Amino acid sequence: MIDGEKFLERPIRWAMIGGGRGSQIGYIHRSAALRDNNFQLVAGAFDIDPERGRDFGEKCYVAPDRCYTDYKEMFAAEAKREDGIEAVSIATPNFTHYEIAKAALEAGLHVYCEKPMCFFSNEAQELERLAKEKNRIMFLSYGYCGHQMIEQARRMVASGGLGPIRILNMQFAHGAHNVAVEKKSAATAWRVDPKKAGLSYVLGDVGTHMLYLQEAIVPQLKIRRLMCSAQSFVEGRALEDNAMSIMEYESGAIGYIWSSCVNAGSEFGARFRIVGEKASIAWDAEHPNQLQYEVQGSMQGAMQRGAGYLYAEARADDRIGGGHPEGLFEAWSNLYTKFARAINKNEKGEPIDFWYPDVHAGAEGVKWVEKCVESAKNEGAWVTY
Structure with missing residues (x-):
């Protein structure tokens, strides 16, 4: 049973791209990621409208100077910080997934991406290559498998x-x-x-x-x-x-x-x-x-x-426990816990001995x-x- 006990030395410093006010999936991403204290939301580029995104981020307890205009600004700024982000979730429309995921992997970040991962197989092969080359976890948001x-x-x-x-x-x-x-x-x-x-x-x-x-x-x-x-x-x-x-x-x-x-x-x-x-x-x-x-x-x-x-x-x-109903929030939480466990094993150089929707599944x-x-x-x- 998952009871919320920590298995990480500290929560993973995590950011979101998209998923801001009015998003269909932003809240469930945040709820799932934060439920077991495996992730800490420290930064974000939450909205295509920078001011609206900044207002939203601040109301999610993200520091104003870490609510960014876009993902490019965020990756550049966070790379300069000792406490910069280590993982990012991409919750934006389909046509943006490839370029953002590629940039995130190139920046050395672990990635949780909405599907589809990209539009074409040559793009998918490039993301597979990058994930392997950079030794980063890339996780696809197939929520029902949780x-x-x-x-x-x-x-x-x-x-x-x-x-x-x-x-x-x-x-x-x-x-x-x-x-x-x-x-x-x-x-x-x-x-x-x-x-x-x-x-x-x-x-x-x-x-x-x-x-x-x-x-x-x-x-x-x-x-x-x-x-x-x-x-x-x-x-x-x-x-x-x-x-x-x-x-x-x-x-x-x-x-x-x-x-x-x-x-x-x-x-x-x-x-x-x-x-x-x-x-x-x-x-x-x-x-x-x-x-x-x-x-x-x-x-x-x-x-x-x-x-x-x-x-x-x-x-x-x-x-x-048995007898009580669980639903999609629990399923997504299970997947974010797997994401954290995969990152933890990756950082320790240990083999990942469980299945999850990885970059190849994407x-x-x-x-x-x-x-x-x-x-x-x-x-x-x-x-x-």
């Missing part, structure tokens, strides 16, 4: 209890943008603008979350080829708002990912079912404390977060989107992965 039952699912697959995996049926299909909400919402407008969102909308925005859950739970599966059908149902959208991707794996397994923002009536719609030869498991992000476990020929049931029958590695992510997400878009543009033709 839920305890994802660790349980991973252990169940690894144990062989499901048998060989045959089918992965995954979706992240909400209905929040079933009409042109971007005409009134700036937070949505950039997501459907190719200059700011990249090659895709829903494939990169929601589909990659499910791709990474597949990678985390069934890491042995490697994609051999894929095909994708994508649509823009809302008139005027330059990027897809619905897509179905089918993956064939080298093992012979098959996977499906439905990515959508036009699933009218669905508030969220993130869930998966993993089918093995002997049994299946299923999980729904709106009910994250349960994992359905269904053995062929036996009674179906739901495994509960915090229960004594879970694998020890899953119970290690407990924060409030690169895989970029590659998957590229391949899906390539297939969709060729009328859903199979594309070698």
Whole structure:
């Protein structure tokens, strides 16, 4: 169980880029990072409007002289301080991620980056190279993998209890943008603008979350080829708002990912079912404390977060014991704790003996989107992965 005891000599000096007033994700980043006292928010470039960003930073107890105009000014100034920042979180629109992450790694900082990490595979390869060259941790914000039952699912697959995996049926299909909400919402407008969102909308925005859950739970599966059908149902959208991707794996397994923002009536719609030869498991992000476990020929049931029958590695992510509901804030806190542990081991020169969404996971997400878009543009033709 995580009980907040320190494992670092002192909190890691941490900054944020973006995530200021009105941000959809800024607060959860700060809440998750600060919850276990592993990080201390000491600086930031919180807003594209410097004055608004400075006002926001000061109200988050950041010293006025460390509330910066932009990330370039922050990196240069903090590098001159004995107590300068050691890690940074990037919570800005997609089109800025690559240049900021590259600059952060070049400045010798550990990086926690919103996805997508970048738009193109050559950029992803450059970030992978830099992270290795600079010996820095780069962490991708795949927040759902921090839920305890994802660790349980991973252990169940690894144990062989499901048998060989045959089918992965995954979706992240909400209905929040079933009409042109971007005409009134700036937070949505950039997501459907190719200059700011990249090659895709829903494939990169929601589909990659499910791709990474597949990678985390069934890491042995490697994609051999894929095909994708994508649509823009809302008139005027330059990027897809619905897509179905089918993956064939080298093992012979098959996977499906439905990515959508036009699933009218669905508030969220993130869930998966993993089918093995002997049994299946299923999980729904709106009910994250349960994992359905269904053995062929036996009674179906739901495994509960915090229960004594879970694998020890899953119970290690407990924060409030069994019976109480945990949610996304706990999941993100678990990931920021992993970020801190990875930084700690990195600084000590120790091997990192646990999984987390690293720079390579970010690169895989970029590659998957590229391949899906390539297939969709060729009328859903199979594309070698």
